[in-house]
Amino acid sequence: MWRRLKSNGAIYLQNSVAALPDRPPHERLLRGLRAEINELGGTAQLFRAAALTGGGDVLTAYNAARDDEYDELLDKCQDFLAEIAHETAAGHTTFGELEENDEDLTKLRRWLVKINERDVLAASRAAEAAAQIERCAAVLEEFAQRVYGADPDAG
Structure with a gap:
């Protein structure tokens, strides 16, 4: 639970x-x-609370938790970009690599959506994470153009 x-x-x-x-x-x-x-035989209580003091600390902790999630996503975006750079440098511009990287970008985008859904109090790293996802998409598009350019049957 x-x-x-x-x-x-x-x-x-x-x-x-x-x-x-x-x-x-x-x-x-x-x-x-x-x-x-x-x-299950346990007990739980629910409270709606207004902080008398320390409410800012709770807000800070909540946003810090979201920023930690954004940081993890940003790290994965760096891994994604490094993978594309590696495949490009190695000349692995194949449809298989493109498909694999496209799936990875889809996962990153879904992960961002999930974090954004939890980020109801405006954590500070949200815009940076969104921008990095867009950068990943742009780099993948460039990779796709290399793949299509390497296809001898492309018209």
């Missing part, structure tokens, strides 16, 4: 105390998890 919380962007304030922004999808998720926990 903690995996579902984390995959929806929850941060842990301490052991067994998770926080999510007050949004209808998050409330539905938490109510569903509470029902599952109760069915």
Whole structure:
């Protein structure tokens, strides 16, 4: 259950105390998890809270968690760009390589969408991640042009 919380962007304030922004999808998720926990014989409480102090710390922690996700995605984008550069330098401009790299870009784009869905409080790395995905797409397009140019049957 903690995996579902984390995959929806929850941060842990301490052991067994998770926080999510007050949004209808998050409330539905938490109510569903509470029902599952109760069915398994456990207990769970849900609270809607307003911070008396320290609310900025929670916001900072939530955005830091999203920025960590964006950083991981940015690292994978660097790996993607390095792979394209390697294949280009090695002369591996084949349809198979193009297809493989196209699938990798699709995965990166899906991952960005998932992070963006969790990023409801405007983490700082979102624009950089989106720009890097676009750079990956542009580099893949250049690679595709090399592949098509290497095809003797291309008209």
